[in-house]
Structures are given as structure tokens and as C-alpha cells.
Amino acid sequence: MSLADGALHVHRDAPPDDPGGLTDADRYPTLTPHGRRMIDFLRGHPSAPIYRNQSGNRLMADEVAHVRAFECEVESAHVGWRPGEMPAWLGAHVERCFAEVPFYRRYGDRPRDFHHIPTVTRADLRDIAAFVPDGIDAARLINFSTSGTTGHPLLLASLPTVAASYLAFYKRALRRFGIELRHGRGRVGVVLAGFQRRCFTYVSVTPTMDESGLAKLNLHPDDWRDPADRARYLDALDPEIYTGDPLSFAELAALPLTTRPRALVSTSMALAPELRERLEARFGCPVLDLYSMNEAGPVAIFDPAEGGHVLLQHRLYVEILDDAGRAVQPGERGEVTLTGGFNPCLPLLRYRTGDHASLRVAAGREPVLVGLTGRPPIRFRTVAGEWLNNLEVTHALGRFALPQYTLHQAADGALTLRYHGAASDADTLADALRALFGAGQVVDARAAVFEEGKTVQYTSELAGARP
Amino acid sequence: MEREGPVLETLTRRLAETPGDFLEAPRIGETGRVHTAAVVNDLLRRFGTLAETADLVRFRGANASRDRNALSITQVVCWLLADEWFVHATPQPAILLYLLGDQARELAEQSAAGKFVTDPDRREELARLALARLGYRPAGETPAQAQDRLTTLSSAERARVMRAAREAEERARAIREALARKAAQEAADKWGRE
Numbered sequence: 001m002s003l004a005d006g007a008l009h010v011h012r013d014a015p016p017d018d019p020g021g022l023t024d025a026d027r028y029p030t031l032t033p034h035g036r037r038m039i040d041f042l043r044g045h046p047s048a049p050i051y052r053n054q055s056g057n058r059l060m061a062d063e064v065a066h067v068r069a070f071e072c073e074v075e076s077a078h079v080g081w082r083p084g085e086m087p088a089w090l091g092a093h094v095e096r097c098f099a100e101v102p103f104y105r106r107y108g109d110r111p112r113d114f115h116h117i118p119t120v121t122r123a124d125l126r127d128i129a130a131f132v133p134d135g136i137d138a139a140r141l142i143n144f145s146t147s148g149t150t151g152h153p154l155l156l157a158s159l160p161t162v163a164a165s166y167l168a169f170y171k172r173a174l175r176r177f178g179i180e181l182r183h184g185r186g187r188v189g190v191v192l193a194g195f196q197r198r199c200f201t202y203v204s205v206t207p208t209m210d211e212s213g214l215a216k217l218n219l220h221p222d223d224w225r226d227p228a229d230r231a232r233y234l235d236a237l238d239p240e241i242y243t244g245d246p247l248s249f250a251e252l253a254a255l256p257l258t259t260r261p262r263a264l265v266s267t268s269m270a271l272a273p274e275l276r277e278r279l280e281a282r283f284g285c286p287v288l289d290l291y292s293m294n295e296a297g298p299v300a301i302f303d304p305a306e307g308g309h310v311l312l313q314h315r316l317y318v319e320i321l322d323d324a325g326r327a328v329q330p331g332e333r334g335e336v337t338l339t340g341g342f343n344p345c346l347p348l349l350r351y352r353t354g355d356h357a358s359l360r361v362a363a364g365r366e367p368v369l370v371g372l373t374g375r376p377p378i379r380f381r382t383v384a385g386e387w388l389n390n391l392e393v394t395h396a397l398g399r400f401a402l403p404q405y406t407l408h409q410a411a412d413g414a415l416t417l418r419y420h421g422a423a424s425d426a427d428t429l430a431d432a433l434r435a436l437f438g439a440g441q442v443v444d445a446r447a448a449v450f451e452e453g454k455t456v457q458y459t460s461e462l463a464g465a466r467p
Numbered sequence: 468m469e470r471e472g473p474v475l476e477t478l479t480r481r482l483a484e485t486p487g488d489f490l491e492a493p494r495i496g497e498t499g500r501v502h503t504a505a506v507v508n509d510l511l512r513r514f515g516t517l518a519e520t521a522d523l524v525r526f527r528g529a530n531a532s533r534d535r536n537a538l539s540i541t542q543v544v545c546w547l548l549a550d551e552w553f554v555h556a557t558p559q560p561a562i563l564l565y566l567l568g569d570q571a572r573e574l575a576e577q578s579a580a581g582k583f584v585t586d587p588d589r590r591e592e593l594a595r596l597a598l599a600r601l602g603y604r605p606a607g608e609t610p611a612q613a614q615d616r617l618t619t620l621s622s623a624e625r626a627r628v629m630r631a632a633r634e635a636e637e638r639a640r641a642i643r644e645a646l647a648r649k650a651a652q653e654a655a656d657k658w659g660r661e
Contacts, residue, residue: 021649058655102635108536109490109581116492116499118531128646129639138638138645142654155646163655170658190658204656214656243659267659294661324497325531 027056028205030064034185035211042188042203042215045236047229049217055202058142058160064207067164070342071208074168075175077314079366083330086114087317093340096133097349103130104349119325119337119350125154125295132157132345141345144294156294157345165342166297167208169312170265170290173301174241176310177286179263181209181240188213188237193244195219195251196450213237219251231255246271247450250403250421253282260284267292270373270457271302272394275401291355291372296341296348300369308360308370316340318367320359321352333358333371378458379465380409383438390458396436400424404450407433409460414442420450468610472603473552478594481550482543485584489546493538495528503528503538507567510545516560525568539580540571547597558601566600577628592620 028035043051059067081087094114097104103124111117125131132141142163144156171181183189189212194201199218205211215237221227234252238259242252249264264279264287271289279287289302291309296316300309311318319327320334328334336355341348357369379387393407405419415433422429430443437443489506492499504526511518526541528534544567547553574583574593582589595617598604604613645651 022653026650027653053653055653055655102639103532105579106536107532108539108575108579111492111499112487112490113492113500118495118498118535120532124532129642132642134638138641141642141645141651143646143651144654144657157642157646158654160655163657166657166659192658192660194660206656214658216660241658265659267661290659292659292661298659326497 022054022056024056027054027058029058029060030207031205032211035205035207038186038188038205038211038213039203042213042237045233047226047233047236049201049223049229049233050225051201051203051217052223053200053202055200055216056204057164057207059164059207063161063164067161067168068208070161070165071168071171074165074172074314079311079314080364081317081361081367082363083361087315089315090114090317090339093315093347094349097347100133100135101131101347101349102134103127115327117350119321119352120348121352122154122295122354125156125346128155128157128346131347133347136345154294158343159345162297162343162345164206164208167206169298170241170243172312173265173288173290173298174263176301176303177263177288179286182262183212183240184210185212188215188239190214190241190243191234191237191239192216193219193242193248193252195244195248199223213239215239219248219255231257235259241265243267246275246403247420249279249287250275250401253279263288265290267298272398272401274398275403278401291369293353295346295351295353296338297343299336299338300372302372303368306368308368309357309372311367311369313340313342315342316348318359318369319350320357325352328358331358331360336369336372378460380407380415380437380458380460381413381462381465382436383413383441387464388436392436393433393458396432397429400429400432406450406457406459408458409462409465411461412442413462414444417443417445418448418450419445420448422447468599468602468604468613470603471606472556472598472601473606475591475594475605475608477552478547478550478597479587479590482547482584482590482593485543485546489542490539490581490584491542493528493535493542495531495534495538498531499535501542503541506542506545510549510567511560511563513549513554514557514560514563516563518560522564536580537572537575540574540583541567543580543583544571544593544597547593553597553601556601556603562600566597570596570600577624588620588624592617592624595620 094110098110107118140159142158142160144158145154189206189209196218201217201223204214206214219230224230235258240262242261243265245266249266260283263285264283266287267290276287276289290298291300292298298312300311303310317339319337321337322328322334333356336353336357338348338351338353355372357372360368360370378390380393382388397405400422402419403421405417408416417429417433419429426445430445433443434441491501493501493503504523507526508518508523526538528538548563578589583593599617604610
């Protein structure tokens, strides 16, 4: 989209300000007339969706400068450490955590050996105030909530500068694929596409990109006056990048778009290789699989040439631990455990993510997470009583390019498959599972609509399902 | 404190010279280096006491983030009590276990273990506490003087701890309130959502 194109506008009010909430001056403190025109365009386009919420960059002028400087730092930073060693910044980070963070202060003295520091789990983060260091100004805090599919939902403390700094890591990830962002004033930089029954939607501008446009929208037809408006609106925006998840990208691929983004960036769910290839063919651009979480931001980007997810953050140390919290041997699989990060409100110290992978570290190269799976591997039992790795299920269903599905095995061995966006019918999918599990396997396969947030893909009630 | 014990400085000096091994992380689960229960067992044997398994269980720890500091203090107390003077004083095993267990947990609420080695006031407090629990006072002090000094040290520390706890609670409440505000719930722009 270019505002110079003279696209038609209709006046459409923003959702009303909530009493006690923010005004546009709070949401966009540095907004210029150019940025205002962009916001009006995004909200007022005749085919615009129903924007149900409001948000903004919230950045003060000095914070914009801070974010710009951070982008420069990220661009040139070396990510990684030498095999068998720890990064140089780690000691000072640990020292700061023990001195300034209430939760870590309870540990007592800092152990001499980093590996003797207790690990932190998601359950510990329920008392999030204890993780905010002493010096953080509470007045600037914002929050992000995370889904509760693996436990209680969490409310995480953050800052506008942290949210804005995500872009630095997106740029680093895109650069790996030869893409330098070009958009600026009068253009739309990114559309964050969701496809859910309920979705937080709004428009904004990115000050560090000369107030390029940002739209977070929901492709679900219920959020549009006319479902055909989706393609019209997105073509009018012509964003340089789409971010979303496999589910929303599958929906995006079905729209008759005439414009082409320069890349799609998938987050929050495992992206099957088959779906990635399908999307790349459809849009004629790279489709990036980003490993990102609210607790740490963008952690790693999948690079087929490296055979795994390449770490993105220069102040994030990754360990791989076994169930007892011991470091595994180099190359062995275990739980991805994080120390550091770029959110000053949540300095991580041996945070166990619940995600599993092995780690490849080589001198002078960015470390790579190999075989990353979002949840502990689950084994499924065949009719003959053999155990199957969930990767075999992933492979068996991979050819159907399902944007999202879950598979559950009950205590009696029966399988329940729930899926969304399949081109094939339930019987075909059930037959594919029977081919894997054996004739006579009970399968209940049905289409379903998933709620917003992470979904636990593989579950089982069988003893021995956790290898 | 009816009985006169050693010169206080011999004990505070001993604490200041605590070997690094006693300050290593207690082993809880599969992390940490020092098996605190084994150190306690060794100490009790030095006193001619055979520890019951039930007495030692509490020194294994269950939750690393919760038990770590208390067990670290137990290790420092072990080093202090291993002094020849205490061995010759032949204290009751129950009192030793109290010092190593409940007393260490109480102190853990107030200070990190390392403070009982590096901070002169905390060293003095721990040395006086150990003597007092065994019914002794430092050499050259009257019972009233010893009690007065211990109370001064302990109450000053308790006041500091309570003040810090109050400030921490106020800070936590301010953060929770800030995060609950409408403005915080609106969050801010990220290029992608997890």
C-alpha cells in the first residue's frame, strides 16, 4: 500500500477509549501527521475489518532512540559461545539477578558453579512480581498473557521497548534469508494475521520504521463485514511481511490475493515442512519458522541449511537439561533451558521452557537447536503393542499439510484426532492413522475449531507414553 | 547462659575462615555439590552421636529454590560446631539438631548464608546464638551483658528484615496493580504474537 496511491477512505471511528485506559496520545506518543494518516488509512479503508481493540507502540521519543540503538546492536552482535564454555556476559547477569530480583534473592548466596543454581519452571512465574528487578519503573509496565494449555495462564511483565525490540530479531532472522526490510513512511510493514474465533485486533505504526503501518487482524469471517473484503483489504495494504501461525497462513493461502509479501513468519505453533513448502509455493517467498515465546521473545529461527533452529539473541544462554535438571551430554536431547533475555522485567535464570531439542555448539557459529519439539515427546502404542514416536505420527499426517491438529490416545488405546483446515476428509485421515497403528485401531477423527493460543499437540493416558 | 564459654573472637574468627567447601551449593535433587545430610551426620559422629535416618531427612531438601539457603546455613553451622570447644562441651544431640535445623531455617529468612561468614554482625550473632542455645555465654561477659548484646544484634536484624519484607510486599503490590491496569492490559506493538 502506498498512501500516494490515493486509496479511498471512509471515516470509521476507532473502538471507544475505555475509561481508565489510554488515549491515542498515550498509544502513539511520537505520532506525526504521516503516522496519523497511516492509522486513518488502516482503520478507514472501505474493506477494513472490524478492529475490536486498541493498542499502540507506546514509545516515548527517547525510547524510540533506545530501540533503534538496540536494533543496531542486534544486527552486528555475535550470537553464541565456544563449546564447553559460557558466554562472557553470563556472570554479570547472574550477579544482577541475585542482587536485584526478589525471586532469585531467596536462593541465598550465588553458587560458584552456575550449574548449581536452581532451575525455574513455568509454575514459578505465577508470582510474576517477584521476577521484576528492584529498579524497574512500575509505571511503564505492560503485560502479556500466555495461554494456559499446559497449566495456569500467566501474566508476564514487560515494557513498550521490549515489545518494540522484537523487530530487531525479526530483522536478524529475515537477513539470514537475504531479506532486508525496505518499507517506511506511507507503507504497511507488517500484518499480524490470526484465525480464531476471538482475537485481539488493532492498528498501529512502527516509529523505528518511519511510522510504517502495522495491523493485527483476524481472518475469521466473523471479523469482516464481507468475507471477500479480506483479500481486498490485504491487497490494499500490500504488507511487506505477514506474521501468523500455520492456521492463519492456511487461511491466508486460500484468499485470492494479488499482492505478494516478501516473507511469511510463522510463530507459536510447530510448522510442518510440508505446509511450509505449500505456503512458499503459494506466495513465492520464504516462510520462516520462528521459535518464540512470551517469556523470552524470539529465540531461534529455523534454517534448513543448518538443520535446525538457529539462535537469534546475543544475550541468551541456552542449556539442554534432563528431567532431573542435569546438563545432558553434547548432542543429546533434553529440555531447552534459558538464561538471560532482553526483557528487563523478566531476567531469566535457568528457565525450563517445556520445549525439547538438542543443541549444536561450534566455535564461531551460532548455536543451533536441533529437532525442536514444543512439548516432551509422546509415544503412542500400536494395535500390536509397539511404541511409536510422535514423530512417526507427524510424518504419517504430514502429507495432508494440516495447519493444526491434536492426537490423543486414551487408556484403552483409542485415538482421538481433532484437526482444522484439512483438504482431506475424516475417513482418509483415520485410514492414514490405521495404516500406521494397525488394522482394527479405533480412531475418532473430526474437524474442530481450536481456541486461541498454544495447543498441546500430542497427549496420551497410557503409562509409558513418556519415553 | 549460666556457664562461661570461649572467647567470642575465637568463634567469629572461625566463621570468617569458613572453608569454601562449606559454602558450596547444597545438593538438592540432582543439582548442587554438598550432601548436607552427610555433613550433619559427620558432625554428629564427631560428637559421639549416631544420627537416626529420620533426623537426617530434613537436611536433604526437597525444593531447591526454597531450601537452598537454609541448608547452606546448616553447613556453616556445621563448620562452627566442629570447633574443638563445642566438641568438648558435649551438648545434647537434640540441641545440636535444633541449631542445625530449625535455627538455620529461621536465620535463612533473614540472611543469605554467606553473610554469616562475611558480615561481622552476622558472625557475632551466629556465634552468640550457638553458645546461648547450649547454655553458654562468651568469656568475660556477664549473663546480662551476653543476653543484652544478643538481643541487640538479633532485634536489629529482625527489624531490618521486617522493614525489607514490608518494602518488598509494597513493591510487589505496586507491580501487580500496575500490571492489572487497563493501560497495561493493552500491551504494546510486537511484530508477532506467541
